[in-house]
Amino acid sequence: MAVDTLNEPVFDRSTVFQNVRRRAWVTVGFPVAILMYLAYTWFAFGVPDLLAKARPERAAILATDSVAYKVHVTKLLRRDLMEVSVEGERRATYETDDLPDWVQVDGTDAQVDLGQGYTVSITGKVMEFDVPDYGLIKVTATDTGVRTQLPPGPVPDWLTDNPKRFDARPTLDRRVQVTRTKIEVHNFFGGWENFWFPFQSELHGMPFSQLWALALSGERIDPLQSNMSLILHEFLDNPDWQHGEVFMALFETIMMAVLGTLTAAFFGLPLAFLAARNFTPSRFLRFGTRRLFDFLRGIDMLIWSLIFIRAFGLGPLTGALAIAFTDTGSLGKLFSEALENIDNRQVEGVRATGANQIQRYRFGVIPQILPVFVSQVLYYLESNTRSATVIGALGAGGIGLMLVETMKTSRDWENTSYIIILTIVVVILMDQASGWLRRRLIEGK
Template identity: 45%
Template sequence: MSMASLQASTATNFQRKRLMGFTVPAVILIYFAYIFVVFDMSGLAERVSIENTRTLVSDAYSYKTHVTRDNRDGGVSIAIEGERKGRYAEGTAPEWVALGTETLVDLGDDHIVTFGETQVTYDIPGYGMIVTEPGRTGVNATFPTDEIPEWINASKNRVSITTDAGRLTVTRNRSEVFRYAMGWELFFFTLDSPYHGMGFGTLLSHAANGEAGAIWSDFWANKMWRHADVAWALFETILMAFLGTFGAAIIALPLGFLAAKNFTPLGGVRFAARRVFDFLRGVDGLIWTIVLSRAFGPGPMTGSLAILLTDTGSFGKMFSEALENVDGKQIEGITSTGAKPLQRYRFGVIPQITPVLLSQVLYYLESNTRSATIIGAITGGGIGLLLTQAISTQKDWEEVTYYIVLIIVMVMMMDTFSGWLRSKLIKGDEGGH
């Protein structure tokens, strides 16, 4: 090649690289600009509610006690999270509520709500006394100032006041106070349990005196947090992942032989087997869940079948590729001993693919444990169902946090167990993962 041709070629390569250097960033910039416009990123700040976010986060680690008065008959009820299972017995109340002809609710920091005979008042330090009078015509409210602050929402039929101490809502038929407190109230024992409010040392003393079974029974049968139901839901989730994963592995192994060219010389059979694998793994597990739930109804078995179908396609492809890469010399050695075909597969093939098989199956098991949570939410089984139920109520976000924590712990345990089992069965290590 002449010097001129070499220089021309170098110049062309330089021009091409420079063009690519400008083109690639320009394409990326245009793509991000497209995303910014299509997804309306500029309006995101307007749609985000800081107040709702703060309330959601606080609900994750706190609980609220409802103090409710029926404005029609004057009856007052008090309940944790407003649930019947967390209701105080009639005539009893927490120490910050004073029952009587007038009910006084101390929200702390000198915030006092009073349920009078006809009026409901809220004394707010630094602002003044808000007086409301619910009746048939609506809610008549009087405020200390002419200009109503943004943390008060007032209309003819409803007055809602939200402060750092709590919240008061007054309608024609009902007046309700929310008081927030840190922690997960009634997590161990409900209000009707004789062990509610006991310290750890006192509980140990009762347990030592022969009440350990009763203490455990009250905790396990907790009607608010449903520990027994949650434990069973976790078991169902793990069971769905286990049955689906190992069921798929059992089915995919013989089918993998049909798709491997060194075991199935007929091209038509191999083609059919591979297309079956493509079809099964090409449809997402959630889609299979919806289809199967229409056919078999909701339940953990439907979730297991959905995982089984998807993983059969994935395992079949991986197992067939592993079979195509086995060492033929080992098979020839087994054949020279007069072994039959099944014996050749058992002693010449299976030992070679076992590490790959176990590694993939155990990896999918831990992955399917996470997937089973979402699948369970659709098919009506496992911890996923409890999670969606808690989210749909939009009030018990501490329960949502509890379930999410349990899901994370479950996945971590499955990951640890899977890693330990892989090291034992494949690497032969004595130590854990």
Template identity: 60%
Template sequence: MSAITADEAGRLESTYGDVLRTHRRQFLWPVGLLVLVVVYLAYAFFAFGVPELIAKSRLDRGVLLGLDSVAYKVHVEKNLRRDRFEVAVEGERTATYDEASLPDWVGVTGASGNEGRVDIDMGGGYSFVIEGERLTVTGPGMSAPFTVTAGDTLSWEGDVPSWIELNPKKVDVKLSLFQRAQVTSGRILVFRYFWGWEDFWFDFRSPLNGLSAGELWALAWSDERIDPEMSNAALIVDEFWGNEGWQHGDVFKALLETVIMAFLGTVVAAAVGLPLAFMAAANVNPEPVSRFVIRRFFDFVRGVDMLIWSLIFIRAFGLGPLTGVFAIALTDTGTLGKLFSEAIENIDNKQVEGMQSTGAGALARYRFGVIPQILPVFISQSLYYLESNTRSATVIGALGAGGIGLKLVETLRTGKDWENTLYIIVLTLMVVIAMDITSGWLRRKLTGAGRD
């Protein structure tokens, strides 16, 4: 194809100038928009300090916190200053093994103090040995054992693999995420991670700890009681419900409190918002002043965030679920009232006019002419906000309104109970999913949706 000449280009420009300019604008508009988006994202990237945040982040710590949510670790600790040795789940005093019932991967020869020897099988062919103030590491790929001796200044000898970090004050042995050791001047700490949630069903000291499902089933039907005061079945329920580490009883009570908080708040909002919506609808209430006042009331109560209302009610009424109910009810009264009033204004007036032609009063016209038309909107929106408020009640509870949100904050505050945090999050998600399924079923039953 031959190239266009300058004269031909000028002729086309003079003849079809408007078309060509429109084409160029259509081409440049998305390009310019894309450039603006890129510039804005670049500005936001630096304005929010993302580079500094990345520089300060510790991904290794994040990985450990994530691992702690789905696994537990057993500590093998030797306190050199107190000449004390112990093996404990998560290092808890209430979950410390007796020397007669140590895990099978920990072996003690002689006394457990400075004169004894502790052999620890770390798996994968690696083993740690604690003797006095020394930790010796052996395993595949090591040309010689690595030994570190505690003291005012740590000393070491032998082969130093890449997974051993040396420092005069602390030596870290990072065999893997699941196998680690730490030596300082005052202690030798070895720990192993295991998948799962430790002592989830029963306390570490519970007589039922470690029993399989089959053993528990057989025990529940056994005539020989563990506790003379109650049946074995009742004991199983009591030991699970009263688990001090996982607090199943308190967690489920808090979860029920959150659901009740969301339910009461939504019911109050729907019950108050519906009559106010009639007063805010132009085709029902001809008075512009009252409509204006009610609509501005809707704007005010929904314009202030639910969390702000929660803080205000906490100051007014103190901590407790009542503040959460008030915050949800007030905010959703504005939201549902606005939605209902718009639905009322969009109805088909022929049904109302038909009722009016029969001599029906105002209440009868609203009952049989308006409500049947807005009922699907009323039900679907109320059920949606019930589901949404279950999540909101969790956040409000974290501020002090109680419920599962407060339990979640308690686990976060410790900085180490990440498995409990994940447990509460999973339960909350299950409740939200259950609410979604239930609300969908109720919506179909009440509105007749999906019927042939």
């Protein structure tokens, strides 16, 4: 039987081989190119030097300080005075007859039990630190510095010994320091100290049940105000945590984001009609409006904030203006694209009823772009709540400024954690609220 070979496909082996080789080069070359790029950035950005300078032990100390507090047992050698205080604060100093049970003070000497076998003895100008599995460390403060006697063997890395200063931290929650002017012992405890009420407040240390009973009691602690008012006043005016000022700063941040976003939406929507091809026949007007959007959103929000700070000074208004200018360009572009994608048949249907221009926009255009308008405005509102925090750190006020102030001291990291947690909570609440509004306005639920 004859075989018809006219309709059979003819394979070019050289073409097939070239295609296979090209795909092989792409399969191998693309990952190799990525690896080469990553290797280049690794050295171009100085990552090895950065890792060499990294101090993970410092990060661990700061992380510990953000979730714990320390009680200082301090002997001031020049005044021959022993003090026990929370975080070394004068206004949080324990009275002699109300010391913690792990501190025993005898005149100007003290015995400190740090737990798990760690003990410190302070006698005169001599400090003895007993460390399990290492031995007894004896440090004497002199007129020129310190003199140290260590157990035999290598010096551990948790100990710093020089003629001017002795510093030992065998664990994260225990530390001893000696200089020629003072001997100091730090004992760490989990939690945030004096979070609810100041140390000297008569409400300090009260359990919640007792506070609740006190709030409902008719017998007033302060004759000039109710117990509930006293509790609220002591909480908000806490000098260590400044709850009242923090809440006011959070309110400023939220108002900054809301005012900036609504202003951007108010100006962005009318300008979007000028930038839409199917609403503005003038090519020159469309081009100018679109370039205006590019200009507004092309300059970062932080740059706008710096410009307005120079122009109007510090304050929430500068942050709101920065958000408004940037988002006017972004929202205007999004709205103009939504307008260009509307269904003209709905507009023509409204026109057929004899509606005027405004009515055609109201009933033929706005219902079509309303889902985009609402969803985008609410999304930008959520995002701007976070952005307002960063802008506030530059001087616009709000919670961002307070966050930077707590970080500058390098000792109030628990306050920093508190502000960060509150900011996250506000962002979560804004997300939930915007989701609820989106469902009500768009889906009708």
